[in-house]
Amino acid sequence: MSVSDEKAALDVSGIQKAVRWYPPKYDIRVEAVPIPQIIDPDDAIVKVKLAGLCGSDLHIYRGHEDVDADLTCGHELIGEVVALGPSFRPDATGRPELYSTLKVGDKVVSPFTVSCGECHFCRIGFTCRCIHSCLFGIPTLPGGQAQYARIPKAGGTLFNLSSLQSSSGSGEQPWDLSKLSDSSLLLLADILPTGVFAAMQALQHPKIAPILTGKPYPYGGFVPSSPVGQAQASTALQEGDKLLTIGIVGLGPVGVCATVSLLDILAGLGASQGLQYQVIAIDPIESRRTKMEAVYNAIDVSGKGSGRFAVASIEDGKKLASGWTNGAGCNAVLEVVGNNSALTLAYDIVRPFGIISSVGVHQEPPIPFTGRDVYNKNVSFDFGRCPVRAMFPIALEILLKRQDVFGGVGKEASLIDRIVSFDEAPQVYEDFDKGRCGKILFDPWR
Numbered sequence: 001m002s003v004s005d006e007k008a009a010l011d012v013s014g015i016q017k018a019v020r021w022y023p024p025k026y027d028i029r030v031e032a033v034p035i036p037q038i039i040d041p042d043d044a045i046v047k048v049k050l051a052g053l054c055g056s057d058l059h060i061y062r063g064h065e066d067v068d069a070d071l072t073c074g075h076e077l078i079g080e081v082v083a084l085g086p087s088f089r090p091d092a093t094g095r096p097e098l099y100s101t102l103k104v105g106d107k108v109v110s111p112f113t114v115s116c117g118e119c120h121f122c123r124i125g126f127t128c129r130c131i132h133s134c135l136f137g138i139p140t141l142p143g144g145q146a147q148y149a150r151i152p153k154a155g156g157t158l159f160n161l162s163s164l165q166s167s168s169g170s171g172e173q174p175w176d177l178s179k180l181s182d183s184s185l186l187l188l189a190d191i192l193p194t195g196v197f198a199a200m201q202a203l204q205h206p207k208i209a210p211i212l213t214g215k216p217y218p219y220g221g222f223v224p225s226s227p228v229g230q231a232q233a234s235t236a237l238q239e240g241d242k243l244l245t246i247g248i249v250g251l252g253p254v255g256v257c258a259t260v261s262l263l264d265i266l267a268g269l270g271a272s273q274g275l276q277y278q279v280i281a282i283d284p285i286e287s288r289r290t291k292m293e294a295v296y297n298a299i300d301v302s303g304k305g306s307g308r309f310a311v312a313s314i315e316d317g318k319k320l321a322s323g324w325t326n327g328a329g330c331n332a333v334l335e336v337v338g339n340n341s342a343l344t345l346a347y348d349i350v351r352p353f354g355i356i357s358s359v360g361v362h363q364e365p366p367i368p369f370t371g372r373d374v375y376n377k378n379v380s381f382d383f384g385r386c387p388v389r390a391m392f393p394i395a396l397e398i399l400l401k402r403q404d405v406f407g408g409v410g411k412e413a414s415l416i417d418r419i420v421s422f423d424e425a426p427q428v429y430e431d432f433d434k435g436r437c438g439k440i441l442f443d444p445w446r
């Protein structure tokens with residue numbers, strides 16, 4: 001152990017401040033709790049520099065998650081490694097690279113769930129369903145709204161921002177992370193990859209393939225070899241058939257990330273293959289719509305292209321989804337809310353053979369569709385948690401381009417509203433729950 005390691009190990013004993021939630025609901029306290037210790041050889045201890053408050057924290061806050069024990073909140077963190085378990089050593093071969101390269105002092109961001117990097121699900125890219133998956137901020141795994149956090153399976157879970165700085169981005173250019181603010185890097189823990197995921201789930205869906213490839217279904221994707229089919233596939237679609245219409249339901253911080261990511265990808269497709277598209281972004285809260293408009297106005301044309309774009313209330317959104325498509329509805333809807341009214345709206349505005357890409361975290365009661373509803377529209381649903389690790393490179397590219405939106409704090413077009421101390425936690429939880437503020441970060445050391 002080096003001198004700096006010993007010093008770090010000494011630093012991480014004792015008591016720390018943390019934001020804690022008590023059942024049954026709405027009870028947030030700032031408390032002194034023990035600093036977490038290495039308990040498994042694969043663990044790392046991270047000194048938290050910034051922690052996020054997320055819409056997902058609100059589900060527990062509101063008592064919707066059936067949690068009956070107190071817990072340390074939060075699942076979005078960026079910080080510095082201060083202690084590593086014995087699995088981290090230069091000769092840790094045959095394991096994820098970080099077991100042999102991560103050092104005390106490295107700057108890291110943690111995805112919001114643990115992933116080992118060594119199981120089938122991790123290898124295939126479905127990292128949020130790792131066999132060791134565990135969400136930060138539950139009674140059994142204290143969260144990131146603390147001065148220190150324990151990261152299980154840290155060699156598979158963490159991203160080492162210090163080493164990313166010297167590795168390659170797209171086009172073999174090194175990623176220059178030096179211009180990225182820490183507050184924007186925190187968004188890589190969850191909400192920016194989740195926004196990318198919402199967009200990609202829709203755009204990669206086979207039901208969108210006819211529009212992206214110009215070939216009628218099913219010939220835009222995988223088909224068994226068939227000469228008759230190939231002849232069929234050459235049938236040209238008309239211009240109007242190739243107009244892609246996407247709705248976004250929910251413009252909280254995750255919805256804004258989804259919109260910005262979607263627009264960036266669509267602008268790229270517009271430039272490379274002439275894709276025509278239109279996007280309708282919907283939220284019932286006026287301040288959320290105003291933020292989305294300011295964000296859209298701040299993005300230059302390379303990041304949003306020339307497609308039509310509207311921000312709308314629920315009623316106006318329904319009218320646009322119909323009016324812009326001759327009554328057909330949206331080809332895809334991204335649902336970024338997590339309640340049944342949002343799912344119902346998504347169903348109402350999606351067209352037959354459309355796709356609903358849902359990243360909202362849904363609770364009881366059951367989803368609001370009958371078998372007949374889903375049969376009658378041939379609608380496809382994709383639900384679930386974002387595999388942050390798989391989305392990370394695409395999210396990082398967008399983060400680098402979109403510092404105008406993600407880089408600042410508290411400006412008209414900033415996604416992040418404020419960075420506050422833990423003492424303000426009870427108030428900002430309440431404000432965020434009521435939609436009175438946007439994305440809030442905590443500085444645990446203020």
Ligand SMILES: NC(=O)c1ccc[n+]([C@@H]2O[C@H](COP(=O)([O-])OP(=O)(O)OC[C@H]3O[C@@H](n4cnc5c(N)ncnc54)[C@H](O)[C@@H]3O)[C@@H](O)[C@H]2O)c1
Nearest residue numbers: 055056250252253254337338341342359360361384385386
């Ligand atoms: N799938 C994942 O991995 C993942 C990751 C992060 C967050 N989430 C989830 O994403 C959702 C959004 O998170 P957030 O931080 O943006 O939360 P948020 O609560 O700030 O935003 C939700 C927004 O939805 C709007 N809304 C409510 N009902 C609506 C309706 N019927 N139609 C349209 N809009 C409606 C609200 O006004 C609000 O602006 C949450 O459910 C969160 O748990 C999922």
Ligand SMILES: [Zn+2]
Nearest residue numbers: 054056076190
């Ligand atoms: Zn989150």
Ligand SMILES: [Zn+2]
Nearest residue numbers: 116119122130
């Ligand atoms: Zn795994």
